[in-house]
Amino acid sequence: MNKTNIRRFLVGIVIGAVCLILVFKKVGVAQPWRLLGHINGDWVFLALAISAANLLLRAWRWKGMFPPRSRPTLKACVQVSAIGNLANNLLPGRLGDLARCTLIGRKFSASDTGEAVATLGIEKISDGCALLTLLLVSIAIFTPPRWVWQLGAVSGLTFAAALIFLLALRLWAEPVKAKVLWVIRLMHLPRLTNRVSELLSAFTTALREIKSSEQLIVIFLITIVIWMTEAALIWAMAGSVNVSVAGNSAMFVAAVIGLGFVIPAAPAALGTYEAFGVAAFQSVGVSPSEGLAITLLLHGWVFLTSSSFGLLSLAFAGRRFSIFFRSAQTRISVSQLEPQVKPARGD
Numbered sequence: 001m002n003k004t005n006i007r008r009f010l011v012g013i014v015i016g017a018v019c020l021i022l023v024f025k026k027v028g029v030a031q032p033w034r035l036l037g038h039i040n041g042d043w044v045f046l047a048l049a050i051s052a053a054n055l056l057l058r059a060w061r062w063k064g065m066f067p068p069r070s071r072p073t074l075k076a077c078v079q080v081s082a083i084g085n086l087a088n089n090l091l092p093g094r095l096g097d098l099a100r101c102t103l104i105g106r107k108f109s110a111s112d113t114g115e116a117v118a119t120l121g122i123e124k125i126s127d128g129c130a131l132l133t134l135l136l137v138s139i140a141i142f143t144p145p146r147w148v149w150q151l152g153a154v155s156g157l158t159f160a161a162a163l164i165f166l167l168a169l170r171l172w173a174e175p176v177k178a179k180v181l182w183v184i185r186l187m188h189l190p191r192l193t194n195r196v197s198e199l200l201s202a203f204t205t206a207l208r209e210i211k212s213s214e215q216l217i218v219i220f221l222i223t224i225v226i227w228m229t230e231a232a233l234i235w236a237m238a239g240s241v242n243v244s245v246a247g248n249s250a251m252f253v254a255a256v257i258g259l260g261f262v263i264p265a266a267p268a269a270l271g272t273y274e275a276f277g278v279a280a281f282q283s284v285g286v287s288p289s290e291g292l293a294i295t296l297l298l299h300g301w302v303f304l305t306s307s308s309f310g311l312l313s314l315a316f317a318g319r320r321f322s323i324f325f326r327s328a329q330t331r332i333s334v335s336q337l338e339p340q341v342k343p344a345r346g347d
Helices: 003-027 030-036 041-065 074-090 092-104 110-139 146-171 173-186 190-208 213-240 247-262 272-283 288-317 323-327
Strands: none
Touching: 003 092, 003 272, 003 288, 030 288, 041 074, 041 110, 041 213, 041 288, 074 092, 074 288, 092 110, 110 146, 110 190, 110 213, 110 247, 146 173, 146 190, 146 247, 173 190, 213 247, 213 288, 247 272, 272 288
16 A cells, blocks of 8 residues: 555554454453354344345435436446445545445546545535434434534534535535645645546536435435434344344434544444444443444444455456455556446436
8 A cells, every 4th residue: 555545544553453442441352242142143134134225225325426427327336335345344544435436437537536526525425414413313312421412513513514615616616626726736736736626627517417406305315214224233233132222222323333434443443433332332321241242243244244245246347356455546447347337328
C-alpha cells in the first residue's frame, strides 16, 4: 500500500486495538465465551435470509442513484457491492467503497468514476440521516447516557456538513468548484487540480440528475428499510444466544454501531465495532457479558457472510483475489469484469 493507506491502516489498527483492550478488560472473555458455546443453530437460516436481503436492498438503492442514461443493472450492483464489502473487510479506511465506485464505472474515465463517487456521497448521507432518525426514534422510549447524545451530535454535524456541500455543489457548481481548486492550489498539489476538476464536474452532473423530491424520499425510505434489516439481524443474533432484545433496542444498537463507522477504524471495524456494540447493548439493559457475546457473534457473522458473498461474486466475475489491492491504489477498467459485470444502459 502507499504511504497514505499505510498511515490509515496503522491509525485504524491502533484505535481498534485500544478499543478491544478496553472492552475485554472491562468485560472479560469467560462469560461471553460460555454464552457463545450455547448458540441456537435454528436462527442461522433466518440470519442468512436477512443478510441476503440487506445486500439486495443496498444494491437496489445504489442502482436507483445512477442517472437513467448510465444506470447499471441490478446484477452488476449486487456483484460489485459484494466485492466492495469484501474489500472493506481487508483494507483500511473503507477503501472498498472507492474500489466499488471504480468497478461499476462503464469506462476508464474520470467522468464515470466521478458519477459513481457522487452516488457514494448520496448513499453515505442517506445512511447518516436514516441512522440519526432511528436513533431519535429509539431513544424517545428511554433515557440514553450522555455519550449517545455526543455521538449523535458529532455524527449529525458531519452528515450536515456533507449535505450542505452537496447542495452547494448542485446549486452553485462553478463557485464551489473554484473554491475547492483554490484550496488545492494553496496546498501546493498541482497534480490534483485537473483530476479534482473533472471529478467535481461529473459529481455535479450526477447530482443534478436527481430532479425530484419523490426520488429522494424513495431513497430515504429504502435506506430506513436497510437499517431495519440490520436491526432484525441484531435481534436474531441475540435470540440465537437466548438473550431477549426488544425491537426498539435492536434499532438503537444498529444506529449506534452504524454511526460508529464515522470514527477511523481497522479493516472490518475491528475493535470499534465491539466497543460501540457493547456500550449500546449496555444502554438498553443488556449485561456487558451478554452484549459482548452478541456483538462478537454479530460481527463474526457480518464478516463471514459479506466475505462469502464477495468471494462468490469474484468467482462469477472470473477475477482473482488481488483485485482489491490493485483497485485501492489504481483505477481499474470495468472491462476486466466483462461480460459478467457490465452495466447496461437503462434497465
